[in-house]
Amino acid sequence: MTDTLSISDLHVSVADKPILKGVSLTIHRGEIHALMGPNGSGKSTLGFAVLGHPGYEVTSGRIELNGRDVLAMEPHERARAGLFLAFQRPVAIPGVRMADFLRHAASNIRNPQRKEGEELIPMRQFRKELTEKMDQLKIDSEFARRYVNEGFSGGEMKRAEILQMAMLRPKFAILDETDSGLDVDAVRLASQSIAEIGAREMGILIITHHEQLLEHNPPDFAHVILGGKIVETGGPELAAELHKRGYDRIRAAHPEIVEDEAALTAH
Amino acid sequence: MESYLTPGFADRIFERSKLPPTPKTNVPGTLTPHGFLPELFDSFLAQRHEPEWLIALRREAWATFHELPLPDVSLEEWRRTDIRALKLDKFGLPDSQENGATPPPALLAEGVKLSGRTVAVDSRQLVTDLDREVAIRGVLFGSLDALVLDYPELLQPYLFTEAVDFRADKFAALHAACWSGGALLYVPKGVVVENPLHILSGLTAGGVDYGHTLIVLEEGAEATVLQETASADEDALGLHCGAIEIFVGPRAKLRYVNLQNWGKGAWHFAHQKGIVQRDGELQWTIGALGSRLAKVNQHVSLVGPGGSAQVNGVMFTEGRQHLSYHTLQRHHAPRCKSDLLYKGALQDHSRLVWRGMIKVDPHAQKTDGYQRDDNLLLSEDARADSIPGLEIEADDVKCSHGATAGRVDDEQVFYARCRGLTRNEAVRTIVAGFFQQVFDRIAIESVRHALGEAIGRRIREYN
Ligand SMILES: Nc1ncnc2c1ncn2[C@@H]1O[C@H](COP(=O)(O)OP(=O)(O)OP(=O)(O)O)[C@@H](O)[C@H]1O
């Protein structure tokens, strides 16, 4: 049976303000989904809710991973169950070396039963694997010694997120604007990298405002989110249309959501 | 023998200017605690067979101890550090009787090849050891109590002269009067001691430690000293009233690590000073994990051109611990560098106080001085006070300071949890990262490891 991540009728509030208003989405392992929508429509909120950010309260709806209740799990349990979020704005952890952080993370995720203080992946084995992945992603080897996201350029941060995904090999990954802040060449490299590290072996939700990231990862499905609801789902042609023509047609088709949106931003 | 007299003189004036006024009348009860009766002091002196000058010094300090009041919060330096709960009469002079105490385990020496070590418990030296190859090169290392009897002329110029002034306060005076169980390292001109020397001081329940550490490196000498303290009983009452005097000669290099790891029932009062001569280098790392209350004056004094002092501090406090550090980076000579970085993490109701000062003399041009104190608050109730200060009389200098206090960032915790770390692992990782900047400056692996482990063990479950 293929792994399945299913989100049904998800409602999420931030500081008591409803942001997601009934999102449903099912991803099978091996599929690529694109999620597009204007700024503030709730894309990042969906990613945070799936990983269990304590500031994002799920007020109703379900998230299930192969039938298991994801909402009952702690964020680290979700990560160990195979969920991954590439952050739109990765967080710096000063003083913690990328390699040490990733070794710890990979040890936990590959051995979900691991208790704090138990053996980590042997250093040699881990180093070898990390070096290989960094070569593959054309990331300078000096990177491993740097502190997590500290002083990284926008592009370096996004590449580091891809590197983490490559090392942690999740079942499902949400890539939140992994192309923003990258120059044209870097987006192409990122797009290739995602394909190379085996996007097809995962289920992927790519959140993006652009088309380039999808170049090497043609989506099986594209979804449009507006005002906290998925209002349209289609194939790759939908992503292409949005990229060319923007959200005007979609907005015109959903006047009530546009009103909601206006009311929200007026606050 | 090098003379430190000229530059040191200014220093002593400076120290004196900070003295509280000597009280005219004695307040009964607080000034002559039960354990410090004159006849006890006489018999303490009688057992030690020390040279005249030392006995005179001790007697003078003893008188000063009785004259000075216990400092209180009316003094600027003690404003944040309330010691009314200290009952000095619960303690007394060092006990000369063998009490069969065994030393608590040492952290810093683990896996380290040492050139020598000393172990004292309750102000009594139990073990002193020095490699023969090192000893034959003229290095003296071991019990200060014993070595001062063998080398009085050599050591007299260094004891309570240029570095520590016993008139600084009541604790300095008490220490100078009855120091005992001290350690000495003396390295002659040009001698390099390859492996670290280790000094351990222990306290048993109710014990006192008046340990004095004297380190003298002559011109071009090099050494590494690892010193630490520990208590046999984590919660028992104890008193450390100590001093450290460090003399780094021209072009000499000293790496000195001092870990204060007493149990949580110990009071810790210390005056510590390092004097660095022309082109000398002092790297001084302090770790502070223990004690109920600590009040420490840590001074570095750069008296010769081109001297440098790097000061590193790693503090972790919990429960109701209160640790107070008063640092002075004193630039007497031109082209010297001093660089202080303290980092503290606090949990529960604990408190850290740091008052720093960089003081630059008029002719100390091209001074490069820096001080920084960062604190990480792990609980709502912890509190850190950082008060940097600059007093600069030269006009061509580079001096600056910084201080931060912050909490563990929830977004950092969530990010790490998304990578499979539990909340606890995330907090531990973030705290370790916080200390990394200062650990990066400490080249000695055993020290980084010991401090890192000890801090890791102390961090509570945050669920
Ligand atoms: N932590 C937060 N605190 C307050 N408001 C928030 C928070 N997170 C999200 N919101 C609000 O929720 C709404 C959706 O935000 P979200 O970040 O999910 O949008 P997005 O679709 O990812 O936008 P973008 O394309 O700009 O990244 C916005 O109105 C935003 O201000």
Ligand SMILES: [Mg+2]
């Ligand atoms: Mg977003």
